Amino acid sequence: MPAGADQPTNYAEQQGHGGETRQTTSDAALTMTTQQGIPLADAQNSLKAGLRGPALLEDFILREKIFHFDHERIPERVVHARGYGAHGVFELTDSLADYTRADVLSTVGQQTEVFVRFSTVAGNKGSRDLARDVRGFAVKMYTKQGNWDIVGNNIPVFFIQDAIKFPDLVHAAKQEPDRAFPQAQTAHDNFWDFASLTPEAWHMIMWIMSDRTIPRSFRTMEGFGVHSFRLVNAEGRSTFVKFHWKPRQGLQSVLWNEAVKISGADPDYHRRDLWEAIESGDFPQWDLGVQLFDQETADKLPFDHLDSTKLIPEEDVPVRIVGTLTLNRNVDNFFAETEQVAYCTQNIVPGIDFSDDPLLHGRNFSYLDTQLKRLGSPNFTHLPINAPRCPVMNFQQDGHMAMRNPKGRVNYEPNSWGAEGGPREN
Known part of the structure; x- marks a missing residue:
């Protein structure tokens, strides 16, 4: 018999080291509880009638744990389902006070908290990062005057001119309804059929077939607000504006054969890259640029700038750099932040306004429906990731x-x- 085996053992006072099958604590601050705050003495065994059961209906601990597990999932986004986000700060370096009364764009040196979500468009939540696809580049700024969302892409144009076509575009791009494939890519017969009958889509398709749709990293992606917006100053004078994000890391992509190999080895390549860069202190940065132009300039363009399938060449209307975005903190919980964050093009602040772009108006109309469907309540703005940092x-x-x-x-x-x-x- 081992030495001391004849001595009684006080199991209640023993503390484990992390590898035991049943782990306890004497620290009240670390005591496991139910969702109602009731301390748990045993969270691994359900109550049973006798040694072999059956389980008892009175076991509220079992009921609550299974109940919560059964309801963990919420509907994924119809588009932009596979996303990854991070926290950061925007600092204004060049005042636009002559053009807008928006505080966030007026005071040089002012820093504004932001949350950015990158995403692919067509793939489901479990798809791969390096699909050939448009990327979302959505920025939420928690300004002193409320939340301002720049809900953009990494390509400066879009497939369609009118929001009434958006459901058809998405149906054509997503997996075919009978076979549920292919996903995370639009290179299939339904999409090409739709595109062949939608002439305005071909500008965007040329971008999609370029290396812009297989970025090397979220950190080496450009971002675009796509639509024309308006800046409105204190006197009520408005100026058209298009928003650009220019990566300080440079614009980089991968080749198709690289994307195929990387996807097989690491489908989480982009999210891993962003997480590790921020964790190591290599904070990615983007410059915010604006193209500013008046109605006279708009009238001279050989196309309608309110058509989201068109872009204004930077050599015609130069991009003016006005601030810097830095991502410097990873999320504490993916679901609570990245999955529950709700962006909307209609989230603008005083001094920023909409243009007459019909696609933009359709987006303004649609987003709230999506957020109610996914988050289950009109009170989604009470969630910390969506809550304004100013008084409400x-x-x-x-x-x-x-x-x-x-x-x-x-x-x-x-x-x-x-x-x-x-x-x-x-």
Whole structure:
């Protein structure tokens, strides 16, 4: 018998080292609990009637754990499902105060928190990173005047001119409905059939067949707002603007045979590259550039700048660099941040406005429907990743998972209750 075996053992006081099948703690701060905060003495065995069961209906710990697991998944995005995000900061280096009253574009040196999500368009969540596909480049700026989203791509044009064609474009590009393949690429008969009957798509197709759609890294991708927007200054004068992100790492892509080999070896190549760069302190940066032009310049163009299948050559309207975006922090939880972040083209701040681009108007209309479907409530803006960093005050209330509601007796406007009557228009 080993020495000391005849001595009683106090198992309740033993502390493990991380490899035990049942691990306990005496630290109240580390005690496992249910979602209701109830401490758990055993989270690995369900309650049973007798040694061999059956399981008991009264086991609320089992019920809650299975219930939550059964409801973990939310609908993936119809497009841009495979994405990867990171936190960062935008710093203004050249004021546009003459063109816009937007605070984020007016004060040189001002830093604004951002969250950026990169993505492929056609592939599902589990597809590979290096598919030949358009890439999303979406930037959420948490400005002092509210959230401003630049929901862009890595190509400056788009397939269609009118949002009414968007469902058909996506259906044609995604996997064919009877066989559910191919995914993560548009090189299949349905897409080519659609493209052959959609002449305006061919500018975009020329970009897709170039090396722009197989970037070497998210860090070496350009980004474009695609649409014409407007900047509006304090006097109410507006100027057309197109937004550009220029990577300081340079513009780099891979060849097709490289993409095929990399996809077989590491389908997570792009997300791994971004994560490791930020973790190592090699923070990627992009310069924000703007093309500014007035109605007179627009009238002289040989095409309609409100047509998203066209671009304005930079030699005709130069890109002015006004700020720098730096990604410097990885997410703490992929689902809570990258998967739940909700971008929308209609999220603009005072001093930025829409143009008459019909595709842009269709996007403005569509995004809220998507976010309600995916996140389950009009209160998705209460989620930390979507919540503005400035005060939020209005009379909107209730709905699933409301985390804040108006205080006091008033939930309408106009009202006669003076200072106690809640927020007022500015």
